[in-house]
Amino acid sequence: TPLIISGHSDDKSDLYNSIDKLLPKLVKEDFELDEKQRTVNLTDIGNEHMEELLVDAGVLTDGALYEAQNVTLVHHVNQALRAHKLFQRDKDYIVRKGEVVIIDEFTGRMMPGRRYSEGLHQALEAKERVQVQPENVTLASITFQNYFRLYEKLGGMTGTASTEADEFAEIYRLDVVEIPTNRPVQRLDEDDEVYRTGKEKLNAIATEIEEASAKMQPLLVGTTSIEKSEQVAEFLASKGYKQIDFADPTKALVKLYEAAHSGKPSKLFAVLNARFHEQEAYIVAEAGVPGAITIATNMAGRGTDIQLGGNVEMRVAQECAGLEGEAREAKEAQIRGEVAEFKEKAIAAGGLYIIGTERHESRRIDNQLRGRSGRQGDPGRSKFFLSLQDDLMRIFGSERMDSMLVKLGLQEGEAIVHPWINKALEKAQHKVEARNFDIRKNILKFDNVMNDQRKVIFERRREIMAEESVEETVNEMREDVVAELVTRHIPHDAYAEAWDVEALADEARAKLNLDLPIEDWAKEEGIADEEIKERLLTAANESYAARVERNTAQLSRMIEKQVVLQALDHLWRDHLVVLDHLRQVIGWRGLAQRDPLNEYKSEALELFRGLMSHWDETVTSQLMRVEVSFEAPPVELPPMDYIHPDPNAAGGEQAALAELNSRLAANDFSPQALGGGAALAEAPARDPQNPASWGKVGRNEPCPCGSGKKFKHCHGALV
Missing domain, CATH: 3.90.1440.10 (SecA, preprotein cross-linking domain)
Known part of the structure; x- marks a missing residue:
């Protein structure tokens, strides 16, 4: 992924x-x-x-x-x-x-x-x-592979790297070195038990749990998914077990400690999966208490430290909250003594017992589950209970195994246990791992093609971000666009009859916003494609220089950088989608005896060239049209007392009415009359050739340039 x-x-x-x-x-x-x-x-x-x-x-x-x-x-x-x-x-x-x-x-x-x-x-x-x-x-x-390879130095530490040593060597050029454990591992890893059906397997697990609980051995039952963990929980509930609710941790822990002190099986179990992730700390902290039964997904299978007897720090933090002085010291001493007592009981019972309910596709995940037991020299035990209905067995050839077990006379409830079975399962897992590695390696080969393009784009983007001005870049883009247009419609050394000057003139209008007499140029005696290219480029440069002068150089430089970056980001995003679609279908080229990877490289290169060309065209086209509208200052309205004379002024209300009547009769409501001689500032007339004189233009108003289009579709399109 x-x-x-x-x-x-x-x-x-x-x-x-x-x-x-x-x-x-x-x-x-x-x-x-x-x-x-x-x-x-x-x-x-x-x-x-x-x-x-x-x-x-x-x-x-x-x-x-x-x-x-x-x-x-x-x-x-x-x-x-x-x-x-x-x-x-x-x-x-x-x-x-x-x-x-x-x-x-x-x-x-x-x-x-x-x-x-x-x-x-x-x-x-x-x-x-x-x-x-x-x-x-x-x-x-x-x-992920190319992301990690961006770093100059790579290293890591994990308890299960040896099974993936080949991949580390091939992809990252990293060797895997095994470091001896701090203390010798005393955990006993028993052979798997294989049953024909899932029901038989669950019955065997329930029997094993009952036997281990009878001697107060802590148990961790590992499952592959939330669904499977809940299936095991429901099956145990049908056998008289009860799930502990850790929504109230204090009550739940009291029940566990009471059972541990009594030395009798409590038939209580906890469930740890993604539904109960808020309670994870409490469940894991007490999974090593004598007689504790914990059903968990892979959440408890990696990086989890299950301490025999319980977690002292967790209990102190919870039970000593609010206590101070001698009372706190006494409580801490009691907790430490209790945990030490519980640890001795758990060790005497054989340490943490790991029961795996299903093999994973990766041996590494199974090893991580086993590794929860026997930490720091503690005793422990692990065993996997499997059935032919498990996903791994069912998907990877259980039909032959089922018929073989029937021929051997395997009865219901009986299991087959042999080191050969373990080796056969490990081989099946190894095949799955090898297949997944091939998939990742193949994806990496295709991503390397995109990665080369990614480096070019990101490096170019960083350069643009670092530059104070991209004027030179914009000028180069404009020159490349003009050269490409002329080459496309006037091939080098071609006869004049092969020139498509009409199409060139149309594209000059569309991409350069220039209306030039190119058809007349082509009729001139002895004119060549280089001359037309030179004239077109000169006209484009002059037009853009005039636009920069109108918009001011400082503002134009800012707009240039913004347009260049926005166009690059937008086109790169679309390019990624196209490459992804290409990668999904390129495999069909194999039917034509062509190497899909080489075909992908070739097609991706052409698409990348098109991307860079499209970038030049997009930036040039937008900048050749951009105009900046400066908002006109607000119109100063006359004071209200000029329009509505004060009836309390000299002459009273009668004088005010007389003044209004005289204006009505004369139809005199000019700014000068209303303003008491102070002229109302009129909005300046708009010059179609000077956008700076347009003031504030509504997006749906006709464009002041006289094109007949709405402002938002003309000069306001990029404002």
């Missing part, structure tokens, strides 16, 4: 909701689902069925589904299909406070603020009947 900086795009929530209502009407024959590759596509029958549904719903109104004008509709259908068939609630995401929040598959934690791209997140929102947020458009993108 790349790092993406995105911004809001157009709101298409109605379309997402309309298509989502049609997805439940699809049947199994309408789509092909490949869980191994995580892809889903409509079949031929499904395409016809979906087209009928779209027409009936009034969503498809123009032509067939796969006609060019309906490409966007096809994209929305595909994303809705992925949302319904590939992404599972409480596994890939969670719905919280009316929002779809992504769950990190490796840590089990929520990732608020992150959203899937290309409309997938909106499709999930429509699926879950929450408010569909506007689509995101990619503003910048980079893979």
